[in-house]
Amino acid sequence: MSNIHVIDHPLVQHKLTLMRRKDASTNSFRRLLGELATLMAYEVTRDMPLSDIEIETPLETMTGKVIDGKKLVLVSILRAGNGFLDGMLDVVPGARVGHIGLYRDPATLQPVEYYFKMPSGMNERDVIVVDPMLATGNSASAALARLKQTRPRSIKFVCLLAAPEGIATLQAAHPDVPIYTSAIDRQLDEHGYILPGLGDAGDRIFGTK
Structure with a gap:
């Protein structure tokens, strides 16, 4: 798991715990x-x-270092990935934004674009794909492909959160893509939700449930 990066900064872990609480409001x-x-x-x-x-x-002329945000693309996996975008764009406001829409076919359980x-x-750009939950890994794997x-x-x-099953799926299909997360949770339940998790991220972001 050398390409798994768990961001364990105290502020990250503190805010994640507050998000996990079932009584956290949509706004919060x-x-x-x-x-x-x-x-x-x-x-x-x-x-x-x-x-x-x-x-x-x-006082004088100097040589300084800058990043070229225009070479960076933030790619949101719809719809929950959009919840990540604004915070990332606050750091790199010059980044371009791409979108991938996927849904799970109820018969085959496979992602459909x-x-x-x-x-x-795109051949000149660096891509950061954002999606709050890496659960089964099927949608993420399809998006990367x-x-x-x-x-x-x-x-x-x-x-934001990853399940061991999702990490295994993504690493098997795309071993060259590093994964960044704030926590690796225990497992998936029978419905594909991360445990202990935080529920359906999309519903909680947009207040649709």
């Missing part, structure tokens, strides 16, 4: 997710490439 859950996404973004972007530019300080929209020039068809420069997968 959404706000905490945005704050967590911002905190996690610092770790996920730690190795982003830098370039030198010349600037003038109030219904929407795919990416920026141009679809993304790889655009031949991006690199891909990372970021989730």
Whole structure:
């Protein structure tokens, strides 16, 4: 599991615990997710490439380092991934945004794509895929396979919670993609929910249940 990165910063763990509480309101859950996404973004972007530019300080000219946010693409797996976007964009406001829409076929239980929209020039871009829950891993695996068809420069997968089953699925299909998460929970239940988890992230973000 060398490409699994658990972000265990005390602030991350504190906010995650508050989100897990069943009595957390929609407003509170959404706000905490945005704050967590911002905190996690610092770790996920730690190795982003830098370039030198010349600037003038109030005292003299110097060479400073900057990241090229326009080369970064944040890809949301709809719909819950959208809850991650704003917090990440607070850190890298110049990033482009892509979307992948998937649903699970009730007969085959396999993910079916219904929407795919990416920026141009993906072969020159670094991609961070965001989805709060890595449960079975089937949707994430399908999303990464679809993304790889655009031949991006690199891909990372970021989730709030991961189940061992989802990690195993994703690593088997995409061993080259590092996974960033704030916690690895115990297991999935018979309905594919993460235990102890925090419930359905999409419903809790958007107040639809």
